[in-house]
Amino acid sequence: MTSHVKKTLVTTAAIAGALAATTLFNTTTVKADTTSSAPVTTTTSATKDTAIASAQAKVNSASAAVVSAQAAYGSASTAASDAAAKTAAASASAAATSAATSSAVANAQAAADSAATAKSTADANLAKAQSTAAATSRAQSMTSAAVVSAQSAVASASAKASDADSAVASAEAGQTVTANLMKSDHPTQASAAQQYFATKTAIVKLLPSGQVQITIPLTSGLEYLKEVSYNGVDATFTKTGDHSANITFTADPATSYTLAMTMDIRSVMPFMPIMHETALLDVDTTIFNGLLAAKSAADAALTSAQAALSTAETNAATVAQVASNAASAATAAATVASDAAVVATSAATNLTSAQAANSTAQAALTSAQAVQSAADAVLVTAKANLDIANAALTSAQAELKSAQNIVVVTPSSSAASSASSAATATSNVASSASTTTVTSAVVATPATTKKATSSTPASSTTAKTLPQTGNENQSALVALGLAILTLGIYPMMKRKHA
Numbered sequence: 001m002t003s004h005v006k007k008t009l010v011t012t013a014a015i016a017g018a019l020a021a022t023t024l025f026n027t028t029t030v031k032a033d034t035t036s037s038a039p040v041t042t043t044t045s046a047t048k049d050t051a052i053a054s055a056q057a058k059v060n061s062a063s064a065a066v067v068s069a070q071a072a073y074g075s076a077s078t079a080a081s082d083a084a085a086k087t088a089a090a091s092a093s094a095a096a097t098s099a100a101t102s103s104a105v106a107n108a109q110a111a112a113d114s115a116a117t118a119k120s121t122a123d124a125n126l127a128k129a130q131s132t133a134a135a136t137s138r139a140q141s142m143t144s145a146a147v148v149s150a151q152s153a154v155a156s157a158s159a160k161a162s163d164a165d166s167a168v169a170s171a172e173a174g175q176t177v178t179a180n181l182m183k184s185d186h187p188t189q190a191s192a193a194q195q196y197f198a199t200k201t202a203i204v205k206l207l208p209s210g211q212v213q214i215t216i217p218l219t220s221g222l223e224y225l226k227e228v229s230y231n232g233v234d235a236t237f238t239k240t241g242d243h244s245a246n247i248t249f250t251a252d253p254a255t256s257y258t259l260a261m262t263m264d265i266r267s268v269m270p271f272m273p274i275m276h277e278t279a280l281l282d283v284d285t286t287i288f289n290g291l292l293a294a295k296s297a298a299d300a301a302l303t304s305a306q307a308a309l310s311t312a313e314t315n316a317a318t319v320a321q322v323a324s325n326a327a328s329a330a331t332a333a334a335t336v337a338s339d340a341a342v343v344a345t346s347a348a349t350n351l352t353s354a355q356a357a358n359s360t361a362q363a364a365l366t367s368a369q370a371v372q373s374a375a376d377a378v379l380v381t382a383k384a385n386l387d388i389a390n391a392a393l394t395s396a397q398a399e400l401k402s403a404q405n406i407v408v409v410t411p412s413s414s415a416a417s418s419a420s421s422a423a424t425a426t427s428n429v430a431s432s433a434s435t436t437t438v439t440s441a442v443v444a445t446p447a448t449t450k451k452a453t454s455s456t457p458a459s460s461t462t463a464k465t466l467p468q469t470g471n472e473n474q475s476a477l478v479a480l481g482l483a484i485l486t487l488g489i490y491p492m493m494k495r496k497h498a
Contacts, residue, residue, distance in 0.1 A: 055400035062393035090368035097361035136323035150309035164295035171206030196221035
């Protein structure tokens with residue numbers, strides 16, 4: 001039972017108790033209903049009692065309905081008050097949440113925008129870095145191919161230089177070629193000295209100067225052949241035996257050489273003079289022509305190929321470093337882009353959370369408002385039911401008054417008539433007390449969110465002052481008053497000591 005309902009019952013009991021106590025000590029004055037609009041009829045006593053009993057039952061029933069409606073109204077009022085409090089709390093919470101989340105949403109939105117911008121920039125940088133990496137990778141492939149080509153060129157030049165070197169080396173080591181001594185004035189006829197060069201060969205060596213060194217083996221007649229020269233330069237004799245030697249001279253590459261020779265055969269033919277003659281050495285040394293030039297060209301080609309290879313390798317190394325840097329930059333850009341994506345996702349999540357918190361608070365407020373609206377609707381219904389119950393009580397009270405105002409006409413004495421009038425007055429007092437009690441209950445009911453309209457008595461009861469007699473109705477009223485007084489005082493005392 002709610003507190004305002006308890007207060008209503010306590011107030012009602014107190015009023016009824018006070019009325020009963022006043023009646024008990026013969027201090028209550030009740031005026032006769034001289035202004036009532038209820039019609040005054042005449043009938044028998046039994047009929048009047050029946051009418052009063054019926055009206056009283058209606059009053060009792062209406063009073064119970066009022067109490068029940070009052071309790072429902074009090075409960076609805078409390079529920080409406082609680083709903084209003086919850087709505088206020090939800091409103092305050094929503095306002096506080098909105099104030100807090102507004103900043104959070106704004107900050108989260110700014111963070112999300114910033115993160116999105118950073119991610120966009122990071123993505124653009126990543127795309128650029130990847131493009132650069134791809135370009136440098138292609139350049140690296142090209143320079144690598146150039147290195148391979150340069151290596152191939154070096155290999156080819158090296159092979160040619162090696163061949164040239166081998167040819168020169170073979171020429172420098174000397175080669176044995178065919179050689180004949182012919183008469184200088186008759187190149188088709190063998191010289192007299194040919195008999196001393198039985199091998200008819202010559203050893204030709206290529207000199208670094210490009211000239212050739214020609215060695216002709218003298219197999220016999222060393223004691224006769226005294227001098228050999230070419231272009232005024234004496235040849236070198238290197239003995240290989242008592243009668244043999246190697247005769248060597250230097251000349252430019254040619255196909256034949258005219259040698260000046262001195263023969264002295266007087267030891268065997270004293271009558272023969274020393275002979276000075278020339279002989280044509282038929283030997284082709286032009287086979288060495290171009291070997292040095294070819295070697296030089298091959299060496300130059302090799303040097304050039306090696307230089308090209310070195311350049312290609314340098315370029316390849318440079319491009320490889322650029323490609324490596326570009327790849328590293330692309331990797332770093334990818335990391336930045338990934339981090340930016342994580343930050344953007346986190347910022348978007350935070351924004352969603354902030355918005356969700358605000359939405360949750362608003363939803364709670366909307367729910368509380370819906371509950372309050374429902375409670376207000378119940379309160380309106382309860383108020384309407386209370387008004388209907390009060391109206392029914394007022395109608396029942398009017399009907400009771402009408403029944404009480406019925407004049408009974410009987411052939412009894414004036415004393416009996418006077419006693420009947422006193423009983424009627426006593427009944428009016430009881431009815432007035434009942435009416436006052438219920439009406440007071442209606443007036444004393446507090447309203448939490450909507451104040452209930454106080455019910456007013458259907459009519460004012462006026463009657464004559466009750467006689468100081470101990471009739472049965474007055475005794476019943478006194479007993480009722482004491483009981484109600486006890487019921488009214490006990491809750492008050494209980495609340496006082498609670």
